[in-house]
Every structure is written in structure tokens, then in C-alpha cells.
Amino acid sequence: MSAPASSPPLHRLLSAAADAVQAVRDGHSLTDWLARCPADVRPGAQALSFTVLRRLGAVQAVRARLAPKAPPPRVDALLVTGLALLWPGETAYTEHTLVDQAVEAARRRSPKSAGFVNAVLRRFLREREALLDAQRDDPIATWNHPRWWQEQLQKDWPDVWTELLAANQQRPPMTLRVNPAQGSTASYQQRLTEAGISAHPAGELWTQALVLDEPKPVQALPGFSEGDASVQDASAQLAAPLLLGQMQPQDLSPGEAWPLLAHGARVLDACSAPGGKTAHLQELAGNHLDLLALDTDAKRLERVQQNLERLHLQGQVKAADARNTAVWWDGRPFDAILLDAPCSASGIVRRHPDVRWLRRATDIPALAKIQAELLEALWPLLKPGGRLLYATCSVFKAEGQDQIDAFLQRHGDARWRQFARGAGHLLPLADNASQDPPRGGAAVTDGFFYALLQKLPSA
Template identity: 80%
Template sequence: MSSVPTSSPPLHRLLAQCADAVQAVRDGHSLTDWLSRCPAELRPGAQALSFTVLRRLGAAQAVRAKLAPKNPPPRVDALLVTAIALLWPGETAYAEHTLVDQTVHAVRQRAANSAGFVNAVLRRFLRERDALVAQVEADPVARYNHPRWWQERLSADWPAQWQGLLDANQQRPPMTLRVNPAHGDAAAYLARLAEAGIAARPAGDLFPQALVLDEPRPVQALPGFDAGHASVQDASAQLAAPLLLGQRRPQDLAPGEDWAVLGAGARVLDACAAPGGKTAHLQELGGNALDLLALDADAKRLERVSQNLGRLSLEGSVRAADARDTAAWWDGRPFDAILLDAPCSASGIVRRHPDVRWLRRPGDIPSLAKIQAELLDALWPLLKPGGRLLYATCSVFKAEGQDQIDAFLQRHGDARSREFTRGAGHLLPLADNAAQEDAPRGAPAVTDGFYYALLQKSPSSAPL
């Protein structure tokens, strides 16, 4: 069931906006960027509908092709596909006749001559829906609502889990908070949420600051949000700061592994920092006493880093630069620790960004892997001997995870990868990959898909 605001604008306007969003994605544009330009009063409803449609886009396009083999004009086609996806079994948030009527209304305002055609197609879909759904689900793109190349790559990387990963991407993700320890622990904030009538639960012992809400809420409804008492951040993303700073529990380390906790004054680089969630988490755990530099190539996105630090009353230097071009920004002082949250396919966060699967192309993965390798090689010399670098991607593709690190270790004899019993390596967004004891039956996985590798530089490595 799609969630839409109770005081929603007319449905035909939302459908038109949703169709425009779908067409923008089909034209290769980011849904996030498009929604940022959507009229404010329409944005919540348009986003809710477009998320549903993009999760069903493969199936809806296949049905439209059967019902209307000749392609309609793009804007009419987008409205047709939008309506079919919203009429899909299990997805209807409105009475069927209302959805059909309002779609036809939207078509009349854009292409009046096509209104009768759209009405006929949608009514035929409702009459023959069960048979059409069964027919198109024989096509893997319609069955899994992911491009075929994506399915093949997942199948090669995760032969036992690939279907589960595709199905997980169709779920709506939980809203997860990170409690700021400067204002109390997670148990205290959980009590504050309960007082505010907001149901939540701990994410599990691997994520001591994380609370999962039963239902998403506007951040303004969260106690103390504007004062920095909590932030919104997926549980997987909350593993980065404690991994880099050495604040994981001893039982999470593999036998024989140990390392010092980084303390006040440690020089830390967040190399691809925007929008700043992990940057802020580093300073939260570092007691706001790290010598922290947040770097990002996108000056506009860096504004979010400064805003996040400011809301949480945290310190840190923020600079716009390409981390690979070290001559342009590095002052020659080596770092104790570096966080490299590298640009990637975002294949691990598809449930939060359902457009990603339709925007990526097969050639993007080797191109992104090349950039990741360039970043690793450029930043490694900036570490002190004995320093550590945490490589992270929000990807489930091995080319951007374990394969990337295996190749790096071959190139750099002064590096080794630290070992953990859990909470590092490839983290898959499946329900059995994190503590779920208190989760409601059928709840989505607590974690998004991520990859983490903590690389240690040899103490005897020659400095620059």
C-alpha cells in the first residue's frame, strides 16, 4: 500500500507529476534531482507515488507493451505506465475507478485526443489483470523489476542470494535514527520517542546508537531533532565511524585482531564527505575533538556537510576538492585515519533510491571501479605509518567491494586488511544479516547493502 498525505492535492495533479518523474528517470535523470524541482505542495505525494511506480516499472512497461504495442507519445505513455503500476495487485492506494478516472483527467490536460485510448487500455488491464500479470512475469525484467544485466551481475556475485536481493529491493526501507551520545544514550532517546507517541526499537547490538521507527515520521516530529539530539542514518552507514576510530566491541574482532582507539587530536580525513552523515558521526564518537577535514568534489553538496555539523554543534574543516588531486588540497601533514566512502553504483540502497536500477548502465560499474582504485591509490600515501583507511561503498557488487580491495592489496605491499567476525566485508540488505529479534514479522532488513574494508598501513612503511 502506497502512503500518501491525508491532505493531498487533487490526484490528477499528483499523477501528472509522478508521470513526469518517471519519464525523467527513463530519460536518464535522477529522481532526487527531479523531485527537488517539484512544487513543494506536490512533492510528498509525487515522491510516494513515483517510488511505487519505479519499483514496478519493469512489469508496468511490459503490460503496456502488450496492451498497446505501438508506443504512445512519451508523456501519454508515462501516465499509462504510472497508472498500470499503481493498479498492480497489492499496490492500489485508491479505488480503481478513481485512479482510472483521474489518470484520464490528467491525460485530457496534456493530450486530449489520447484520453479515450488511455481509458480503454486501463479498463482492459483491470478486466484482464490476473492473466496479464502472469504473462509478463515470465519475463525476468518484469518479474524482478531490474534490468537483465543487473540480475546477471548479482547472480554471478551472489548465486545463493541474488533473488532475495532483488526481492528485498522492492521493500520500503525502515527509517533509522542515530542518537547523539552528547545528549544521552539510545535507551533514553527511545523513552523520549515513546513519550512523543513514536514507536521504535533498537536496531541490534551491532548498532548501539541506532533506533528503527515502526513508521517513518517527519524529522520535525522527532524530539530534539533541531537541537541535534538525533540524526537520520541507515544502520549500515552507522558502522563506518566506529570501524575507523577503533570503537567496535572486542567480540566483533577476528581472533588475534586488536588496535588502538583514536583519541582527541587525531588527524582524520573524510575524503568523499557529502552529505555529511558519516562526517558528523566521526565527531560525535570523537567527542568533537578530532582534527577533522571533510572533503568533497561537489561544492554544492558540501553545504549539507556544514549544515549537518552545525545542527549537531560539531567542528570540522570543510573543503571542496577532488580527493584524487592531492597536490591541490593536501598540506603535507599525514593523516592518522582516512574514511573513503567512494562513489559507487548505489546498488546496495535501491530500496531507498528505486530509480538507481533504471539509471545505471553495465559500463558504469568498471568506470566507477576505476575511480575507486584511483582514490585508493591517491590517498594511501597520505596515511601515517601504522595509520588506517576505511574503504566503504553502498554497493553489493563485488567489483566495487572485495574484488577492489583484493586488487589494492596486490598493488600495495605495505597494506593489510583487518578482520572482523561481523559488521565488515559485504553487508547484504537481507533480514538475516542483522539482529532482528524485536522486529515485527515480515519487517524489512534493518540494514542497507554496504561494503567495508579496514586497511592498516605497516608501521615500518616509509613516509612521504
């Protein structure tokens, strides 16, 4: 029997994490960078880089005090990585080990910088308390978000903006969606327990959602490869029941019914990759929808197809820009449309800590323009009486309520259906009135926005 492969040395993980941080500073997605990272260091590099990016505002301020003249980018990235991991409460390594391995990483990256990295990190340990106190008046260092982001949250959510910034610093839970065709949520929870994995229901609003007490590799989940469960945040699990009619609007008129979508209903998922919501629609509909999944990125569409196949579901997958309907639409109107529109991802910063450093203030109006174009292009494709669910994983009102308010001004044949819970702006806060109080006082769900629009029949 061959011996198990040993874990990579810490200096390799630190070096890889520093490269990841530098990639984000250069404007590249952390997800894309990690996909190209050597497999043996990828999990460690991801964990360490997530920690650094959550602390980047503070550690850059401290580094500027310790070394006012910035070192070369690769050295600086390693330095801020070391500083972030030496932050109080952040590291699982001893301070001596961390400094020693950071110096070793520097020696291999840029031999002449090893002494400099050693000196700066050791000075930080000696003066840590004073250095932390000195940067408390710097808003970027305090909240670890760009100033424009803070100002936008303060404008949109003046009562809870600091809580939203603090929530983004939390490590997110791992939430599963149990496939109802393969068994009940309770029975899958029992299977997890038998496999030594603790989990609890997300709440009564989410009939298929189980939240793991500790994240696990998907390979450890019972029946994952056979399609028994998927990984999907609880907020994202609301899209399918909202569109299919499994959640009842609270604004129904006396005698008005809100039916489920019928078997064979023609449904469009306009921006479908990576396919979690696409698959969930078919799961809940018993695989009986006439489903078309679009996305502009043919490569990401492969994930949609893989998700459908793993879950034994059907659907047509096509690469196209949903706005360019002349290219892909066959002229048959849809009963329902899911528009999970491109957005700032400001509601999922816990899962993607690089987003805050990649976005610019000018991105928000640019994204809002794309969202409006998608709404305008898709609305004519909907049958009278049909429904369109607009969704973004954003907490910015420009991508949520403001977008839909403007759409309603332009379209007198649209009605925004209202729900007591599970729609509108869902903030990633434990006391959000639209969410169940989660266990332990931590936010269970990501930030999302949902608006279900019904197309009124012609007079």
C-alpha cells in the same frame, strides 16, 4: 484562524509522478527531479513514483501488450504510472478513482490522449489476471531490474541473488542515530514514545540506532532541529565505530592492542557529502578530531556544513577532488581516512528505486576505476600505523572485495583487518550472518561494503 491547506488533487499527483518517471527514463536522478518539484505535490509524487519505479519492468511489459505501439513519452509515463498503481496490492485508492483521475491528468497533459488512457486502464482491469500471467516468463518483468543487473548478482551471489532482488522491492525502514552528547538511546526512545512515535533498537551492533515502526517527517522527531538525532541507515552507522577503533578486529595477534583514535587525531573524510558519516565521527569522538571533509560538489558540501552546525560539531569543509592531492593537501599525514567512495548504489535500491534503471553495465568498471584511483591517491597520505576505511553502498563485488583484493596485490604495506561482524559485504537480507536478526523478518540495513586497511610501519 486560516483554514488548513487542502491536499493536492490526485490528478496533479499522478501527473507529477509521471513526470518523475519520465525524468528517470531520460536518465535523470529522481532525487534531483524531486528537489525541483513543487513543494505541495512533492511528498505525494515521491510516494507514487517510488511505487511505479519498483514495478517498472512489469508495467512496461504489460503496457507493451495492451498498446504495442508506444504513445508519446508523456502519455506513456502517465499510462505506466496508472498501471503500476492498479497493480494488485499497490494502491490506496479505489480503482474507479484512480482511473478517473488518470484520465483527468491525461486530459490536462494531452487532451487527445484521454480516451486512449481510459481505454487501456479499463482493459487492464478487465484482463488483469491474464496479463499478469502472460509476463511471468520475462525476467525483467518478474524481477523489475535490468537483465545485466540480475546477471551480475547471480555471478556475485549465486545462492541468494533472487533474495537480493526481492529485498530491493521492500520499502525501507527509517532509522535514527541518537546523538550521545544529548542523551542515551534509551532515553530518546522514551521521548519518541511520549511523542506517539513507536521505535525499537536496531540491534546490539548499533548502539545509537533506533528503527521507527513507521516513517515520520523529521519535524515530528523530538529535538531534531537541536541536534538530538539524525536520520541514517544502520549500515551507514558502522563506518564511524570501525574507523575510530570502537569495534575490535578479530585477527589481533596475541598481545596486540587495537586502540581508539586519540583526541586531536587528524582524520580525512574524502568523499563526505551529505555528511552523515562526517558528523558521526565527531559525535563518537566527542568533537575532538582534527577533521577535514572533502567533496567534489560544493553545493552538496553545504549539506555537510549544515549537518555539523545542527549537531554542534566542528570540522573543516573543503571542495576538492580527493584524487588531486596537490590541490588540497597541506603535506601533513593523516591518522585515519574514511573513503566512502562513489559507487553504483546497488545496496540502497530500496531507498533509491531509480538507481536500477539509471545504471548501465558499463558503469561498474568505470566506477571501479575511480575507486582504485582514490585508493592510490589517498594511501600515501596515511601515517605508518594509520588506518583507512574503504566503504561503498554496493553489493557488487567489483566495488567491494575484488577492489580490495586488487589493492592488496599492489600494496605490500597494507593489511586488511578482519571483523566477526559489521564489515566485509553486508547484504540487505534478514538472515545475513553479520547482522542481528531484525524484527518481523524484514531487512533492517542497507547493502554496504567495508574494508578497514591498516598501513604497516616501515621495516
